[in-house]
Amino acid sequence: MTTAPMLESVLTCPVCAHAKLEVMPTDACQFFYECERCRTVLRPKAGDCCVFCSYGSVKCPPVQMQPGCSSCGA
Numbered sequence: 001m002t003t004a005p006m007l008e009s010v011l012t013c014p015v016c017a018h019a020k021l022e023v024m025p026t027d028a029c030q031f032f033y034e035c036e037r038c039r040t041v042l043r044p045k046a047g048d049c050c051v052f053c054s055y056g057s058v059k060c061p062p063v064q065m066q067p068g069c070s071s072c073g074a
Contacts, residue, residue, distance in 0.1 A: 005064040009056035015040045024052050026061045 007026065011033060012019040018037035024030070029050035033042045045054040052060040 005061035006058045007061065009052050009058040009060075011042070011051065011055050012057075013038060013040060013042065014055065022052075022056075024056075024058075024060050029060060029062065 005026070007024055008021055009024055010019050010021050013035040016035060016038040018035055020036065022033075029044075030052060031044060031050060033051040033055075034040070035042065042051045042055055044050050048054040049063065050060050052058065053063055058064070
């Protein structure tokens with residue numbers, strides 16, 4: 001049985017620690033995100049597909065749907 005992916009994740013800026021709940025896109029990876037507090041543009045860390053996988057509380061929906069995703073929060 002497949003579980004529907006979680007669509008909300010809290011993104012935390014590594015520069016200023018500002019955290020904000022965001023809705024993740026389901027049809028694409030989000031490569032850039034601008035922190036609303038310090039205006040730093042976040043990009044995925046090496047090996048991650050998007051900013052949610054790097055800085056979010058929940059991995060992105062495509063990663064959540066992969067079998068064996070133990071760090072997805074789903």
